[in-house]
Amino acid sequence: MLDVGRHPNIELMAYSELTGITGEAGNFTASVLKKARYVDADKCTGCGACAEVCPTPVSDLYNEGHADRKAVYSWFAQGIPSTHAIDPDHCRVLQGKRCGICAKKCEADAIDFEQAEQTVELKVGAVIVATGYDIFDPVKMPEYRYATLPNVITAMEFERFLSASGPTEGHIYRPSDRKLKSEKAVLEKKIAKLAKTLGRFEKKHGQNSLDFLVALTTNTLELTDDLAKDAQKWAAKAKEYKAMADRLDILDEKVSAVTTAKKLAFIQCVGSRDMRFYPFCSGYCCMHSIKEAIIAHEHDNDTRSVIFGMDIRAVGKGFEEYKVRGENASRIDYKRSRVAEITRGENDSPVLIYEDTATRKIVKEEYDLVILATACAPVKNTPQIAETLGIDLDRFGFFKTDPVNPLDASREGIFVCGCAHSPMDIPESVAQASSAAARAVQTVMKSQKAS
Numbered sequence: 001m002l003d004v005g006r007h008p009n010i011e012l013m014a015y016s017e018l019t020g021i022t023g024e025a026g027n028f029t030a031s032v033l034k035k036a037r038y039v040d041a042d043k044c045t046g047c048g049a050c051a052e053v054c055p056t057p058v059s060d061l062y063n064e065g066h067a068d069r070k071a072v073y074s075w076f077a078q079g080i081p082s083t084h085a086i087d088p089d090h091c092r093v094l095q096g097k098r099c100g101i102c103a104k105k106c107e108a109d110a111i112d113f114e115q116a117e118q119t120v121e122l123k124v125g126a127v128i129v130a131t132g133y134d135i136f137d138p139v140k141m142p143e144y145r146y147a148t149l150p151n152v153i154t155a156m157e158f159e160r161f162l163s164a165s166g167p168t169e170g171h172i173y174r175p176s177d178r179k180l181k182s183e184k185a186v187l188e189k190k191i192a193k194l195a196k197t198l199g200r201f202e203k204k205h206g207q208n209s210l211d212f213l214v215a216l217t218t219n220t221l222e223l224t225d226d227l228a229k230d231a232q233k234w235a236a237k238a239k240e241y242k243a244m245a246d247r248l249d250i251l252d253e254k255v256s257a258v259t260t261a262k263k264l265a266f267i268q269c270v271g272s273r274d275m276r277f278y279p280f281c282s283g284y285c286c287m288h289s290i291k292e293a294i295i296a297h298e299h300d301n302d303t304r305s306v307i308f309g310m311d312i313r314a315v316g317k318g319f320e321e322y323k324v325r326g327e328n329a330s331r332i333d334y335k336r337s338r339v340a341e342i343t344r345g346e347n348d349s350p351v352l353i354y355e356d357t358a359t360r361k362i363v364k365e366e367y368d369l370v371i372l373a374t375a376c377a378p379v380k381n382t383p384q385i386a387e388t389l390g391i392d393l394d395r396f397g398f399f400k401t402d403p404v405n406p407l408d409a410s411r412e413g414i415f416v417c418g419c420a421h422s423p424m425d426i427p428e429s430v431a432q433a434s435s436a437a438a439r440a441v442q443t444v445m446k447s448q449k450a451s
């Protein structure tokens with residue numbers, strides 16, 4: 001991406017959307033909507049000072065909602081260009097409130113709340129569609145209880161957990177345990193605030209809040225006029241404090257028992273090879289589950305992973321060897337089975353119910369964390385993109401291409417590559433992208449020769 005950003009013949013138009021295309025192969029006019037960033041791209045240095053001071057946290061979709069970003073943000077740290085953008089749905093100023101802290105902090109004077117979206121027209125010879133994929137929504141498989149069991153996550157979420165720059169800094173903490181930790185932190189803050197209020201009563205009346213509460217409930221309190229005025233409020237606050245302190249004791253015990261997740265279950269073909277959803281194999285998920293299990297083991301030697309699948313499809317140069325290495329060096333157990341159901345066990349641990357096809361026995365087994373290898377689905381707005389471009393979709397909802405010229409869409413001069421075409425891994429997507437670029441050059445040269 002860095003090379004693309006620096007290339008003299010490539011103009012990168014990030015945060016933009018194709019809204020229309022007219023003309024024909026070799027001579028298209030494309031309309032592109034440049035969305036308002038509210039940050040001047042020519043001035044922004046990508047230093048991130050604005051995001052540091054912005055007081056508005058927003059759930060971070062790049063981290064699959066397991067961390068927060070700010071209302072002024074960059075999608076991810078290595079993004080090209082590094083220009084920040086302001087999220088108009090959450091920024092206080094753009095929601096009509098008072099703030100502007102980012103503008104005061106930005107030394108490059110790049111914040112521009114008046115910036116408007118803009119439509120530009122480009123003369124292009126060919127178009128390459130590389131809009132990629134969305135992950136299949138596992139909520140559609142209620143038997144895996146993705147929506148209700150906190151420790152059932154997708155492989156994409158697990159990628160973020162494994163990342164040193166992710167929400168858990170590469171440590172595999174279960175979502176339910178992280179929730180306990182944040183609940184404890186919030187409670188500690190509330191207790192500290194309440195302690196200050198109680199402190200004021202204690203100073204004024206010269207006695208400890210708990211002693212006061214005991215005396216009040218046992219009718220042994222000497223009520224002065226001054227104390228009578230405060231007694232009701234003080235007692236309510238003291239009771240609240242005691243309830244919170246009791247809850248903190250429980251949380252303390254639970255949090256001190258938290259360790260990283262050691263027993264991992266990977267479930268393959270979630271939405272793939274399933275006639276209810278996508279009958280096709282998504283191609284890359286067997287390999288990414290093996291990769292994730294190997295990395296988890298590298299992070300912590302005690303980690304044990306079981307990969308549940310109908311079969312493991314390690315198709316590609318060196319892939320079978322990688323699978324065997326996972327078994328030998330990272331102690332991955334490949335289990336031939338289609339998991340039937342996941343239920344809630346003790347301490348939010350997911351319980352898998354499956355038939356062990358080797359022993360023909362139904363097994364119920366508890367894991368720390370379950371990782372779902374979800375299918376490669378067409379990007380949600382694929383039909384709109386197809387309509388804009390005037391091209392067809394295939395029966396699964398990916399862009400349709402010519403079986404003889406597999407990168408050519410149904411309209412001349414438009415090409416498709418990567419997962420916009422069909423499920424494929426990164427090396428295949430990159431190879432297809434090079435081929436699509438070559439096909440686009442052919443189209444441009446053909447039209448130049450003709451004119």
Ligand SMILES: Cc1cc2nc3c(=O)[nH]c(=O)nc-3n(C[C@H](O)[C@H](O)[C@H](O)COP(=O)(O)OP(=O)(O)OC[C@H]3O[C@@H](n4cnc5c(N)ncnc54)[C@H](O)[C@@H]3O)c2cc1C
Pocket residue numbers: 016017018130131132133135155156159284288291379385417418419420424425426427429
């Ligand atoms: C959990 C997981 C782990 C994986 N791990 C590996 C791995 O280790 N190795 C490997 O080879 N493969 C891996 N893959 C597969 C890999 O993600 C894909 O092969 C690859 O991302 C496909 O690249 P792509 O460019 O076609 O699509 P994408 O990576 O999806 O990129 C498409 C881009 O287009 C943008 N876009 C979408 N719509 C529009 C629009 N209308 N206008 C402008 N832009 C748009 C998107 O925002 C996105 O940036 C993994 C997949 C998953 C789910």
Ligand code: SF4
Pocket residue numbers: 053054055056071072086090091092093094099100101102103
């Ligand atoms: S003006 Fe908006 S983006 Fe800037 S600091 Fe305030 S909330 Fe954040």
Ligand code: SF4
Pocket residue numbers: 268269270272273280281282283284285286287309311312313373
């Ligand atoms: S690659 Fe593996 S997990 Fe993915 S759909 Fe194919 S068989 Fe299932």
